[in-house]
Amino acid sequence: MDRTLFEKIWQHHLVEKLDDGAALIYIDRVFLHERTGSIALKSLAADQRPVVSPEHVFCTMDHIVDTLVGRGDNTQVPSGKNFILATREACIDAKIKLFDVTDPQQGIVHVVSPELGIVQPGATLVCPDSHTCSQGALGALAWGIGSSEAEHALATKTLRVSKPKTMKVNFNGELGFGVSAKDMILYLIAAYGAAGGAGYVIEFCGEAVTGLDIEARLTLCNMAVEFSAFTGLVAPDDKAIEYLKGREYAPKGALWTQAVTFWQSLFTDEHAQFDKVIDIDCAGIGPTITWGNSPQHACAVDASVPHIDKNATENQRKAMQRAYEYMGLSPGTPLKGLPIGAAFIGSCTNSRLSDLRLAAKVLTGRKVAPGVNAICVPGSTTVKRQAEAEGLDKIFIDAGFEWREAGCSMCFFAGGESFAYRQRVVTSTNRNFESRQGPETRSHLASPATVAACAIAGCIADVREYL
Amino acid sequence: MEKFTVHQGVAAPMLQINIDTDAIIPSREMKLVSKQGLGEGLFAGWRYTLPNGREPSPDFVLNQAQYEGTSILLAGDNFGCGSSREHAVWALKEYGIKAIFASGFGSIFYHNCIRNGILPVVLQNDQVLVLAKQVQRDPQVCQLNVNLVDCYVSVLDTKNDKGKDANEGLSFPFSILPAQQAMLLEGLDGIALTLKSKSKIENFKHTYQAQYPWLA
């Protein structure tokens, strides 16, 4: 019988069907970070449960660590140092590979894992972090879990999982000028709502998806969780194989050949059935930006803040009103031209080399508008070094951007560094939730190229005018 | 883990859609490398007048006298979306929340609830609204009775319904996957349960590693 890609990976990892209707799924790799991983490891140790395959577990310092040049274990997050120290100690005790604060391979977990070839096609990978779905870009089944489930995976090499339904999202046609993977995913979430993918594992398909390079696919899959999906994935093709070749943790020699043969079998069979199919015509997607406090509040950058739909339920109405109020906007206001106070390029969504290259293209020979606090935080130390080797850092710095060390940084506010109270920020991150980037900070999500254009303009701007 | 079988308590409506885990527990409130000490930070952004203050904001539902002792939440769609932080559930638990009704949940949050003995129930949105309307008449008196053994929730007027069966008044059935129901009813520790299959996992691993040696 014809099967979907997800079904194949699921079957390969099915240890047993459980009496209670769930399945016991074998987990190939676990990734941890200092914010949630330290608690999981500590709690396991307290219960005297060993990590069964420490060689398959990795950990990085990304969430709490400072991104200022010259950083160490001290961090501006109150009591953040405790998380860093506890993580280091727990990793040593459990014999887990840690990408520590000053490690040349340190960085955001979802940037580091593909970059080092830790995530691989057809593998299962979990991490106590919701954006683990990013890693589905390489054809892996990768999903975010809580700390208790991380303990379960570490102690048993398996998880008890209820099987998700399957959805196929076809991005048909070609992407327009100045349109990127970030615009595609924002468009999808706006069209079907932030809960549109609830209960589904999503396979992203269509010419526009196969046309994306791996880094852009990582951006696309990154926000599957913002669509409430179990996870997202893309069938591994030659680009994925080419991407992994030679990476540190990717197979080598005879194992490589064997792996590639297997990876080439990882696709959805022609007549396989999905529980749901969505078709998107890419011709309708322009540079996209959010205007409200949910990722579903996204629209074309040259549109206006939408009015409340006349068929909206009371709850939806209230949500819209809250969004207007929180963002300090009224319906009908054009987004283009709204003055901004800050611009942020970074996060697991958009901080890879290709993202920085695109932003640098916009910034070359230009200056950030006066009064705009512009910051670039590469996703990993590796990305940072590569960007510096290409001279991208100079372009950012000359334009007036701060150039930081790698980490999550101001993607989220943990009581340390943040954007200003009610400041309007255009950001390449994935969450515009209330106070996500600072006390009542007003975040507008967009592609890194759009962020760069807005930084130059000093207001929300259409990147196509800067390319 | 504590078992969940039947629970009766005060229910509070928080009907906004898309309440995310950042709102349930702001990151700045996650101060300790621990699952404890989080109850005070629950909904901190809405609950207190200032971001780092502790002065209760009178507008916030859980601060209102009629909702004192709330142990059940009636929520809007997609409750608990966003960040995977289990701290959201630990904070709810420490505060005393035992069950949450919504037309949909963030999937990681949903699982985190089950793992920590909180019952997340999916009902249709209009059913949640009906329950909210009922309890709002007098939250301390019109409580909810949640029965996980027989899978229903009913409104119980603690003043006038004395002696009646819990399911006599307005009630809605709900469904939950058997796996999740069993975890909650028995208060099971998932790890201990899975370790019963240890030899099966070992055997599986053996075959698996032979077939996919590059992942071994």
Ligand code: SF4
């Ligand atoms: S960059 Fe932001 S979204 Fe990504 S893992 Fe870090 S905090 Fe989470």
